[in-house]
Amino acid sequence: MSLSSDTPRTETLFGLQEMELNFGPQHPATHGVLRLRLKVDGERVVDAYPIIGYLHRGTEKLFELHPYFQNVPHTDRMDYVAAATSNLAYVGAVEKLIGLTPPPRARYIRTILAELQRISSHLIWLATHAIDIGAMTPFFYTFREREVILDLFEEYCGARLTLNCMRPGGQPYDLPVGWEERCREFIDDFPGKVDEYEGLLTNNRIWKKRTIDVGILPPEVALEYGVTGPMLRGAGIEWDIRKAMPYEAYSEVEFDVPVAHNCDTYDRYVVRMEEMRQSTRIVDQCLEKLPDGPIMAKRPRVLKAPKDSEAYFSVEGPKGEIGFYIVGDGTHTPYRCRVRPASFMNLQVLPEMVRGQLIADLVAVIGTTDIVLGEIDR
Amino acid sequence: MSDEEQLGSTADEVEAKAEAEAKAMAKAEAIAAAKAKKAAEEAAKPVWERDPKPPEVVDASGDSLVSDLRAVHGETISSANLIGEDLTLGVDRSGIRELCDSLRNQHGYRLLVDICGADYPQREEERFEVVYHVYSLERNRRVRLKVRVPEGEDVPSVTSVWRGADWCEREIFDMFGIVFSDHPDMTRILTWEGFNGHPLRKDFPVEGIDTGAAIYPERYEEDAGPIAGTGTGWKLPKPEPEPEPESESEGVES
Numbered sequence: 001m002s003l004s005s006d007t008p009r010t011e012t013l014f015g016l017q018e019m020e021l022n023f024g025p026q027h028p029a030t031h032g033v034l035r036l037r038l039k040v041d042g043e044r045v046v047d048a049y050p051i052i053g054y055l056h057r058g059t060e061k062l063f064e065l066h067p068y069f070q071n072v073p074h075t076d077r078m079d080y081v082a083a084a085t086s087n088l089a090y091v092g093a094v095e096k097l098i099g100l101t102p103p104p105r106a107r108y109i110r111t112i113l114a115e116l117q118r119i120s121s122h123l124i125w126l127a128t129h130a131i132d133i134g135a136m137t138p139f140f141y142t143f144r145e146r147e148v149i150l151d152l153f154e155e156y157c158g159a160r161l162t163l164n165c166m167r168p169g170g171q172p173y174d175l176p177v178g179w180e181e182r183c184r185e186f187i188d189d190f191p192g193k194v195d196e197y198e199g200l201l202t203n204n205r206i207w208k209k210r211t212i213d214v215g216i217l218p219p220e221v222a223l224e225y226g227v228t229g230p231m232l233r234g235a236g237i238e239w240d241i242r243k244a245m246p247y248e249a250y251s252e253v254e255f256d257v258p259v260a261h262n263c264d265t266y267d268r269y270v271v272r273m274e275e276m277r278q279s280t281r282i283v284d285q286c287l288e289k290l291p292d293g294p295i296m297a298k299r300p301r302v303l304k305a306p307k308d309s310e311a312y313f314s315v316e317g318p319k320g321e322i323g324f325y326i327v328g329d330g331t332h333t334p335y336r337c338r339v340r341p342a343s344f345m346n347l348q349v350l351p352e353m354v355r356g357q358l359i360a361d362l363v364a365v366i367g368t369t370d371i372v373l374g375e376i377d378r
Numbered sequence: 379m380s381d382e383e384q385l386g387s388t389a390d391e392v393e394a395k396a397e398a399e400a401k402a403m404a405k406a407e408a409i410a411a412a413k414a415k416k417a418a419e420e421a422a423k424p425v426w427e428r429d430p431k432p433p434e435v436v437d438a439s440g441d442s443l444v445s446d447l448r449a450v451h452g453e454t455i456s457s458a459n460l461i462g463e464d465l466t467l468g469v470d471r472s473g474i475r476e477l478c479d480s481l482r483n484q485h486g487y488r489l490l491v492d493i494c495g496a497d498y499p500q501r502e503e504e505r506f507e508v509v510y511h512v513y514s515l516e517r518n519r520r521v522r523l524k525v526r527v528p529e530g531e532d533v534p535s536v537t538s539v540w541r542g543a544d545w546c547e548r549e550i551f552d553m554f555g556i557v558f559s560d561h562p563d564m565t566r567i568l569t570w571e572g573f574n575g576h577p578l579r580k581d582f583p584v585e586g587i588d589t590g591a592a593i594y595p596e597r598y599e600e601d602a603g604p605i606a607g608t609g610t611g612w613k614l615p616k617p618e619p620e621p622e623p624e625s626e627s628e629g630v631e632s
Contacts, residue, residue: 340494
């Protein structure tokens with residue numbers, strides 16, 4: 001039997017036995033408390049079985065306990081590196097359920113916050129993904145820019161990570177004095193910084209060797225598993241909720257949806273890098289068009305959903321589709337509030353992507369999936 | 379008033395009556411006008427200053443997708459409503475897999491968005507509900523399917539239609555205890571494998587349960603292994619009887 005180094009050795013050879021290997025939950029490359037039960041043949045992964053739930057806090061049960069307004073902070077703690085988009089999905093679902101319409105200024109502020117959040121989430125992804133593969137430098141560069149975004153958030157709502165920056169019906173605060181200028185300064189600056197990261201990685205031979213043709217996810221498999229977000233666009237399917245079902249101010253701004261067709265880790269990297277540039281475009285236009293006026297709709301002091309009402313609303317989060325399905329029963333708390341987590345569905349496809357790959361590539365694939373365990377386990 | 383006057387005033391009375399009627403009509407008209415004015419004012423207001431208006435529920439039997447599906451699956455679809463813009467179908471439990479199959483393969487609903495459960499213990503029968511959200515990229519439309527399940531009954535798994543249903547159904551099993559038949563790996567996913575109870579059921583207390591049941595009954599012998607609700611997780615050995623306190627040494631501090 002002939003062997004070359006790149007044939008997937010899924011069968012046992014030379015009398016060697018397949019070995020079961022436990023990967024995580026306390027492993028720096030698993031981005032949290034993900035545990036994988038691996039079946040390996042030497043350095044090749046034969047199969048992987050993700051085990052999750054180490055961060056399960058019963059958020060969906062807590063949603064049923066608290067009034068509609070008090071549930072916003074729970075959404076921060078799901079995807080803790082992208083709180084604003086989770087906030088947006090939740091308040092959007094409550095608004096749809098009750099029939100509230102936020103005023104235009106609030107819609108624009110929300111769009112700006114969500115896009116800044118997307119950039120900061122992608123920066124975290126780039127930093128950790130690159131450091132997993134062995135590129136240390138982008139980590140320092142990306143955290144430099146992320147710091148600016150977190151400062152902007154802090155100035156707006158007082159928090160840097162768990163933002164709690166939206167309310168059903170509108171925005172809690174108007175933009176502080178000078179915030180727009182500082183935001184614009186960052187936005188004007190940022191595309192140059194993306195070029196800097198790309199200078200470090202895009203044509204780097206080691207980076208290309210480690211990512212091209214690694215973790216292939218064909219479009220039909222991606223759809224079959226309900227994969228969304230940059231993972232789906234990296235598999236060649238042009239689908240973005242911001243375009244398909246525009247919410248907030250996305251129908252009033254121009255932006256492109258980047259798509260790549262090779263379905264590998266490198267393509268998903270390219271898609272996310274371009275998404276950061278597009279996000280700066282959106283923020284730029286929003287700052288330009290930012291209307292004056294109220295930031296909060298007329299709303300009752302206590303929100304009560306009608307009896308037997310239900311609504312599903314989803315937004316394009318940095319990781320994919322984040323949706324909320326809320327059932328109202330006439331009281332001030334949701335009867336049932338289900339979160340459609342993006343990372344949960346995206347992680348499910350991981351075994352398909354790593355079969356036959358090296359263990360070192362498994363780390364690259366976990367990085368490219370861009371999971372946050374807080375959102376998976378809820 | 380004298381009787382004569384009363385008799386003689388029939389014509390006046392009629393007149394007065396007519397006048398009163400006219401007055402009442404005018405009043406009603408004024409109220410209606412005021413209402414209309416208020417409605418017009420409300421309509422003239424920007425949408426965010428109006429009173430919140432929940433989406434209306436409309437019967438959707440005329441929808442082309444519903445009539446297409448009804449032509450094939452007939453009885454399976456028990457209700458069809460449009461809530462706002464969302465199509466919501468009530469589906470019979472036994473036919474859910476066939477319906478999902480034709481939704482995916484004939485109608486292009488290729489993306490399974492989500493499957494989730496809900497618990498309604500106040501219902502006399504069919505306590506649980508399983509809710510599917512499916513999406514079609516070509517039509518850009520989301521459809522919600524709702525299946526009612528009595529306690530202890532199975533639901534056909536749709537993992538053969540969308541492989542992504544796997545984890546969603548496992549989560550529902552974990553959180554509600556609904557079993558999906560023909561599922562490849564019907565195990566708990568978020569809680570640990572020996573957990574007792576189903577946390578998202580309405581009768582599960584938020585602070586947790588103290589059942590005293592063995593957590594890994596199949597791994598440990600009886601009266602051994604971790605026990606639910608003991609804090610440390612392990613059954614503590616019976617405390618030895620405390621020795622009688624010596625009466626003299628206690629209470630005296632040197």
